[in-house]
Amino acid sequence: MKNILVIAALVFIIGGLTAAQHEVVKPAKMSKADIAGGIFDRADMIELTHEDGHNTLDVTSMLSSDAKFASGMYKSGKTRVEISEPYGVDEFMYFLEGSVTLTSFDGSVQVINAGEAVTIPKEWTGIWDTDGYTKIWVIYSEDGSGLQ
Numbered sequence: 001m002k003n004i005l006v007i008a009a010l011v012f013i014i015g016g017l018t019a020a021q022h023e024v025v026k027p028a029k030m031s032k033a034d035i036a037g038g039i040f041d042r043a044d045m046i047e048l049t050h051e052d053g054h055n056t057l058d059v060t061s062m063l064s065s066d067a068k069f070a071s072g073m074y075k076s077g078k079t080r081v082e083i084s085e086p087y088g089v090d091e092f093m094y095f096l097e098g099s100v101t102l103t104s105f106d107g108s109v110q111v112i113n114a115g116e117a118v119t120i121p122k123e124w125t126g127i128w129d130t131d132g133y134t135k136i137w138v139i140y141s142e143d144g145s146g147l148q
Contacts, residue, residue: 028062028071030136035096037134039073054079067144075134080127087124089141093117098133102126 030039039045039059046058054077063070099113104126112118114133122141 030061030073034061034073035136037075040075050079052079068142069138069140071136071138073134073136076130076132078131080129082127083125085125087120087122088145089139090119090122091140092119092138094136096134096136098130100128100130100133102128 039061040057042059044059048056048058050056056077057075058072059074060070060072062072093112094117095112095114097114099111100118102110102112102118102120104110104124110118
């Protein structure tokens with residue numbers, strides 16, 4: 001009987017230690033307040049001023065454990081960028097404010113306005129032109145590059 005109690009105690013202790021080592025994983029929610037811009041008040045928000053002088057705010061709301069999938073929100077000022085190398089990641093974007101004009105190198109033009117979405121394949125090349133925007137983004141990268 002004493003052996004059974006010792007074994008039970010060990011199982012309980014080991015089980016507790018194992019459970020303590022596992023982090024609780026929760027869904028990554030963006031609330032209405034976050035989407036209205038509150039997300040940019042978070043401590044983990046990254047603010048950058050780029051070479052052309054435009055500013056961006058970026059918050060990653062979720063990065064998968066394998067670093068291949070991520071989501072978040074992004075805000076950018078006016079910019080025009082020529083993307084001559086493949087975009088590099090598959091990205092879904094839903095525009096909350098502003099718009100972007102995407103001109104593919106074959107000359108085709110797409111304008112994505114607030115309330116619209118676009119998915120850019122990792123192979124895309126072209127010109128990204130905007131007077132500014134805020135978007136929700138979701139990125140997949142098979143090798144995890146560009147997401148960390």
